[in-house]
Structure formats: C-alpha cells, structure tokens
Amino acid sequence: MIHGNQNHMDHAGEPSTHLSPLLRLGATTSMQVAADLRRRILQGELVPGQRLKINEIAAICQVSHMPVRTALQELEAEGIVELHPHRGAEIRSIDARYIKNVLDVRAAIEVMLTGQCAAIIDDAGVATLDALVLDFEEKAATRDPTAMLRCNFRLHNFINRLADNSEALRVLDRGRLLIEAVRVKYAYGGSRVDKIVSEHRLLRDAIARHDVKASREIAQRHCEGARNELLKLLQGNLVE
Structure with missing residues (x-):
C-alpha cells in the first residue's frame, strides 16, 4: 500500500x-x-x-x-x-494492482482517442500541440514532478478532448488524482524524463501528419512506459 x-x-x-x-x-x-x-x-x-x-x-x-x-x-x-x-x-x-489496472484502462482509451485526434486535427490544433509539447519540455528541465504532471495533463488532455468523447473522458478522470499523487511522491526515475520528451515529439509528428496508425502505436508505448516505470518505482520503495 x-x-x-x-x-x-x-x-x-x-x-x-x-x-x-x-x-x-x-x-x-x-x-x-x-x-x-x-x-x-x-x-x-x-x-x-x-x-x-x-x-x-x-x-x-x-x-x-x-x-x-x-x-x-x-x-x-x-x-x-x-x-x-x-x-x-x-x-x-492503492497498491501495484490498482495502479496497473487503472493505467491499463487509461492506455486503452488514450490510444483510441489519440488515433481519433490524428484523424481530425487541423493546423490550429497542431500549433496548440506544439506549444504544449514545448511547455512540457521547459518544465521537464526543472525535474519538478508537480509542474511536469500539470503540463503533461494539459498536453494529453488536449489530444484526448479533440475526439469529443465525453464518456471516455469521464473514465479517464476516474482515479487520476491518486495515480498523480503516487507520481508526485516518487517523482521520475532514471532516464524516464528524457524518454517522455522524445515520445512527445514523436507523437506530435505522427499526429501532425495525420498518421493514425503511428499515433496509436506511439501512444501505446508511451502509456506502457509510464505504467512500467511507476510500478518499478513503487516496488523499489516497498522493498526499501
């Protein structure tokens, strides 16, 4: 726990x-x-x-x-x-099982919404996405987990909302705060921050060129990486 x-x-x-x-x-x-x-x-x-x-x-x-x-x-x-x-x-x-279950559900929904975003985003949306990606990178340089969480949420929330699926968004919001609290407590391990920055750039490029398949694949890897790294941090702290 x-x-x-x-x-x-x-x-x-x-x-x-x-x-x-x-x-x-x-x-x-x-x-x-x-x-x-x-x-x-x-x-x-x-x-x-x-x-x-x-x-x-x-x-x-x-x-x-x-x-x-x-x-x-x-x-x-x-x-x-x-x-x-x-x-x-x-x-x-919450425990490791709760975190895995919540993040697995979130991944399935976010992959779907990211693909839909790639299919319909316009030039103005890409410009907003560029600004959000850059904002996260600026906060990532500080390694402040709370600031990074805030910017990461804004970025993915923008992508998710473009699909205009209020029911999916409602599921994504459920339990999100508890997962974020764990992230603030344990921050980010190793080279995870650099990995996130790289994946955000790849995701931005795929969405901007309306590549639905690539967008979904990158989103899947991104979600799985976040889940695995958080579970690893949790396990390490429990062992200690």
Whole structure:
C-alpha cells in the first residue's frame, strides 16, 4: 500500500487552516472544499487509506458540515474517496494492482482517442500541440514532478478532448488524482524524463501528419512506459 505524511501541513510547514485559493471565484463552498482536498491528496498531506472525518475537514477548511459532505460525495464519484455508512469517508487505498489496472484502462482509451485526434486535427490544433509539447519540455528541465504532471495533463488532455468523447473522458478522470499523487511522491526515475520528451515529439509528428496508425502505436508505448516505470518505482520503495 502507499503511505505518506499524515499531517495536514502547507508549503511553509505550518498547519493548513484555510481553503485553497483555487476556484475561489465563482465556486460553491463544496467545490472549494473538494479542490482543497484534491490538493492535499496530490501533495501527500492526505494519503491513501486515511480516514477523513467531517468534523476535522470542516475545522481545517473553516466551513460547515454540509459542504464537506457534498465535497466527499464529489470525490467518491471521481473514484478518490470511499464512503461507508456509519463509518465516514476514507481515501481509497492503492497498491501495484490498482495502479496497473487503472493505467491499463487509461492506455486503452488514450490510444483510441489519440488515433481519433490524428484523424481530425487541423493546423490550429497542431500549433496548440506544439506549444504544449514545448511547455512540457521547459518544465521537464526543472525535474519538478508537480509542474511536469500539470503540463503533461494539459498536453494529453488536449489530444484526448479533440475526439469529443465525453464518456471516455469521464473514465479517464476516474482515479487520476491518486495515480498523480503516487507520481508526485516518487517523482521520475532514471532516464524516464528524457524518454517522455522524445515520445512527445514523436507523437506530435505522427499526429501532425495525420498518421493514425503511428499515433496509436506511439501512444501505446508511451502509456506502457509510464505504467512500467511507476510500478518499478513503487516496488523499489516497498522493498526499501
């Protein structure tokens, strides 16, 4: 199982007693609580298997119980939290099997969507793709896993959304945060970052020339490489 820091701490090392500023404008209180919980999970302040008590969350976020309950229901729908009658909420526990299963499902969908993107992308889309590939490379130079994850998501999310398949996107989003939290915890191993940069360039070129077959093959290798490397990092940390 994945374990991490159980304390509720912010970047400065002090207890966090406020909502994240993310989504504050135009967002409901429950949306802000959900965003704050996602941030804490991604940063390892809240970890898989940890119980979430409504009283504690309400106190930390300085809100009433109702928006906390609504936020937890939202996270349950995303596959992040499990709600148990009379027992409260718990961040879903994850292990190697969970990671493999989720990433295998994601790979099947992303390969399909990448091929569809290659078939329909226009010049404006290719220009946007170029910018996203370059943005990732700039963040990759810093080796900051959180910044790289953010840019990697933007890149693949752009590719996936061009296919206009909302049902596929809904499946891709399920459990994504938990996988990203593992990635932030263990970062990237060995030469994986350079491999990602190379594969992004190959993927961009295949999509730009509307080569559906090559796009799908590159996406498949890309997904499999990400899965295998993350499982290897997880296994190495469990052994240690």
